[in-house]
Amino acid sequence: xxxxxxxxxxxxxxxxxxxxxxxxxxxxxxxxxxxxxxxxxxxxxxxxxxxxxxxxxxxxxxxxxxxxxxxxxxxxxxxxxxxxxxxxxxxxxxxxxxxxxxxxxxxxxxxxxxxxxxxxxxxxxxxxxxxxxxxxxxxxxxxxxxxxxxxxxxxxxxxxxxxxxxxxxxxxxxxxxxxxxxxxxxxxxxxxxxxxxxxxxxxxxxxxxxxxxxxxxxxxxxxxxxxxxxxxxxxxxxxxxxxxxxxxxxxxxxxxxxxxxxxxxxxxxxxxxxxxxxxxxxxxxxxxxxxxxxxxxxxxxxxxxxxxxxxxxxxxxxxxxxxxxxxxxxxxxxxxxxxxxxxxxxxxxxxxxxxxxxxxxxxxxxxxxxxxxxxxxxxxxxxxxxxxxxxxxxxxx
Amino acid sequence: xxxxxxxxxxxxxxxxxxxxxxxxxxxxxxxxxxxxxxxxxxxxxxxxxxxxxxxxxxxxxxxxxxxxxxxxxxxxxxxxxxxxxxxxxxxxxxxxxxxxxxxxxxxxxxxxxxxxxxxxxxxxxxxxxxxxxxxxxxxxxxxxxxxxxxxxxxxxxxxxxxxxxxxxxxxxxxxxxxxxxxxxxxxxxxxxxxxxxxxxxxxxxxxxxxxxxxxxxxxxxxxxxxxxxxxxxxxxxxxxxxxxxxxxxxxxxxxxxxxxxxxxxxxxxxxxxxxxxxxxxxxxxxxxxx
Numbered sequence: 092x093x094x095x096x097x098x099x100x101x102x103x104x105x106x107x108x109x110x111x112x113x114x115x116x117x118x119x120x121x122x123x124x125x126x127x128x129x130x131x132x133x134x135x136x137x138x139x140x141x142x143x144x145x146x147x148x149x150x151x152x153x154x155x156x157x158x159x160x161x162x163x164x165x166x167x168x169x170x171x172x173x174x175x176x177x178x179x180x181x182x183x184x185x186x187x188x189x190x191x192x193x194x195x196x197x198x199x200x201x202x203x204x205x206x207x208x209x210x211x212x213x214x215x216x217x218x219x220x221x222x223x224x225x226x227x228x229x230x231x232x233x234x235x236x237x238x239x240x241x242x243x244x245x246x247x248x249x250x251x252x253x254x255x256x257x258x259x260x261x262x263x264x265x266x267x268x269x270x271x272x273x274x275x276x277x278x279x280x281x282x283x284x285x286x287x288x289x290x291x292x293x294x295x296x297x298x299x300x301x302x303x304x305x306x307x308x309x310x311x312x313x314x315x316x317x318x319x320x321x322x323x324x325x326x327x328x329x330x331x332x333x334x335x336x337x338x339x340x341x342x343x344x345x346x347x348x349x350x351x352x353x354x355x356x357x358x359x360x361x362x363x364x365x366x367x368x369x370x371x372x373x374x375x376x377x378x379x380x381x382x383x384x385x386x387x388x389x390x391x392x393x394x395x396x397x398x399x400x401x402x403x404x405x406x407x408x409x410x411x412x413x414x415x416x417x418x419x420x421x422x423x424x425x426x427x428x429x430x431x432x433x434x435x436x437x438x439x440x441x442x443x444x445x446x447x448x449x450x451x452x453x454x455x456x457x458x459x460x461x462x463x464x465x466x467x468x469x470x471x472x473x474x475x476x477x478x479x480x481x482x483x484x485x486x487x488x
Numbered sequence: 489x490x491x492x493x494x495x496x497x498x499x500x501x502x503x504x505x506x507x508x509x510x511x512x513x514x515x516x517x518x519x520x521x522x523x524x525x526x527x528x529x530x531x532x533x534x535x536x537x538x539x540x541x542x543x544x545x546x547x548x549x550x551x552x553x554x555x556x557x558x559x560x561x562x563x564x565x566x567x568x569x570x571x572x573x574x575x576x577x578x579x580x581x582x583x584x585x586x587x588x589x590x591x592x593x594x595x596x597x598x599x600x601x602x603x604x605x606x607x608x609x610x611x612x613x614x615x616x617x618x619x620x621x622x623x624x625x626x627x628x629x630x631x632x633x634x635x636x637x638x639x640x641x642x643x644x645x646x647x648x649x650x651x652x653x654x655x656x657x658x659x660x661x662x663x664x665x666x667x668x669x670x671x672x673x674x675x676x677x678x679x680x681x682x683x684x685x686x687x688x689x690x691x692x693x694x695x696x697x698x699x700x701x702x703x704x705x706x707x708x709x710x711x712x713x714x715x716x717x718x719x720x721x722x723x724x725x726x727x728x729x730x731x732x733x734x735x736x737x738x739x740x741x742x743x744x745x746x747x748x749x750x751x752x753x754x755x756x757x758x759x760x761x762x763x764x765x766x767x768x769x770x771x772x773x774x775x776x777x778x
């Protein structure tokens with residue numbers, strides 16, 4: 092009953108303060124960003140600059156081409172590029188021959204532009220056609236697009252010459268050489284044609300936009316919740332309120348949990364504000380809410396423990412930043428699954444992210460999520476005991 | 489009501505004690521003043537007795553509860569008015585008291601009546617953040633009475649209050665005493681101690697120098713003096729003379745016989761003067777008095 096009274100009053104007090112609305116505002120901003128700027132499907136459009144060093148008939152044939160069997164080419168309007176005067180140095184990697192070209196004039200050129208749409212209908216490449224080698228050289232330098240000369244050799248074969256920037260790694264150069272080498276392309280195409288692809292079942296993944304939800308919930312709500320709890324506690328400490336609370340029959344645990352529950356409520360609301368519009372009915376919401384609640388509770392209880400060492404928010408600030416940065420590191424493994432060393436997996440935010448992702452998938456691994464939830468519950472209890480001990484030690488009750 | 493024996497407390501736990509070897513008893517219904525300069529150990533003693541500081545060494549019993557054992561129920565019978573006002577600034581005066589009242593397991597007083605009692609009537613709906621320092625202090629004082637405490641701890645209860653309000657607060661303290669409330673009052677203000685306390689303890693450097701009633705202390709250590717203002721030739725002079733002292737008595741007679749008296753008052757020794765005489769320390773600063 093005291094916990095409930097405390098929770099109600101803490102909600103009332105919190106609702107009159109800035110921190111209470113911070114999470115909701117952040118959630119609204121994040122939702123807007125996700126809906127307006129993050130595409131559902133991640134596509135990358137590459138831009139390439141071509142110089143076709145071949146007879147006019149061959150060029151006309153290439154220009155007339157509008158499909159390669161899987162995708163399609165579409166002519167777009169010309170692209171304007173401003174070229175500066177200056178000297179360009181370059182060399183041929185195969186012959187090691189060095190060249191220097193000086194261009195005295197500023198120039199504005201209009202490049203014929205062709206867009207390539209892949210089999211899925213997504214735009215994949217934009218090709219710009221340069222009129223001359225020199226123009227390709229200058230545009231390459233001005234726009235930092237990879238330039239390629241496609242030449243028809245005396246042997247009737249097509250030869251490629253790529254204009255790189257010099258900053259590429261040797262591995263990338265080797266790959267490019269292999270891909271464009273005389274024997275590389277046929278072998279590569281052969282390998283693609285003969286590659287057996289098996290679809291093992293329905294794709295159980297999140298789309299690009301949905302994949303941000305676990306990070307938003309853990310990093311924004313969980314870690315921000317931690318910071319808010321530290322703020323609440325240190326404010327109560329510096330104002331002496333915590334001493335007044337200590338001299339009442341209310342148990343330390345009730346007082347501490349009152350704070351946690353306020354932040355947990357806000358985290359739950361803000362998490363749903365972000366999740367429902369993006370995920371719709373796909374997630375297992377029961378499991379999702381359970382995971383958010385435990386994620387938020389654990390983060391808040393870590394905050395309680397941290398706050399027990401400090402008298403005011405200012406003195407706690409350095410530790411808050413360090414704690415937040417450390418707890419954010421597992422997001423790297425979430426974004427780059429190939430980077431998941433053991434020390435990152437041991438951080439509580441790692442299983443939080445993975446479990447939240449599971450709850451959002453079309454087919455969740457309920458067992459895994461429940462194990463993570465049980466782990467978070469046990470860890471929360473342990474840290475709460477530590478925090479409680481600290482507050483009793485420092486307050487005497 | 490309070491029993492303390494050989495109480496020691498060290499913040500650093502290294503043998504440097506903030507209070508050492510304190511022993512005293514406080515009877516039910518008594519107003520006991522704990523007097524000393526800043527840093528003397530008043531707040532540490534109060535902290536231990538309220539439970540804000542753990543009992544490290546010695547015996548301490550408050551309202552029948554041994555402080556070695558943690559018991560949250562005892563806070564139903566304790567009230568504490570802090571020197572530093574600690575209120576929820578975003579809540580109104582009434583909300584502050586109503587919230588605090590819900591934390592107790594015993595019937596509590598009407599918050600509005602308490603607000604009225606400390607002279608804040610009509611300001612129930614005002615947020616604590618808009619209160620002046622004195623108003624916050626009064627609200628903190630009122631809050632300490634919410635649970636009808638039988639053991640009341642007051643830390644500088646009249647600090648920062650104007651004389652009229654301070655008199656009102658003193659009147660409330662006296663009234664509570666009549667109702668059987670035991671009061672432990674820490675202050676460096678000797679006037680309030682003199683007016684209110686049944687007994688006082690002088691504490692300096694963590695040690696109690698003496699305990700007695702203000703009246704007994706005045707009898708034991710105080711000397712009555714006469715303050716005389718007189719004209720000698722063209723000069724107006726002032727002197728404090730103790731008639732009990734032979735030399736002073738002769739000087740007083742001489743002045744009366746030879747000079748024109750402008751004013752003359754008899755004066756009793758103040759508690760502050762006695763404190764200085766007994767402890768060799770001033771009350772407003774922790775330094776030796778010449």
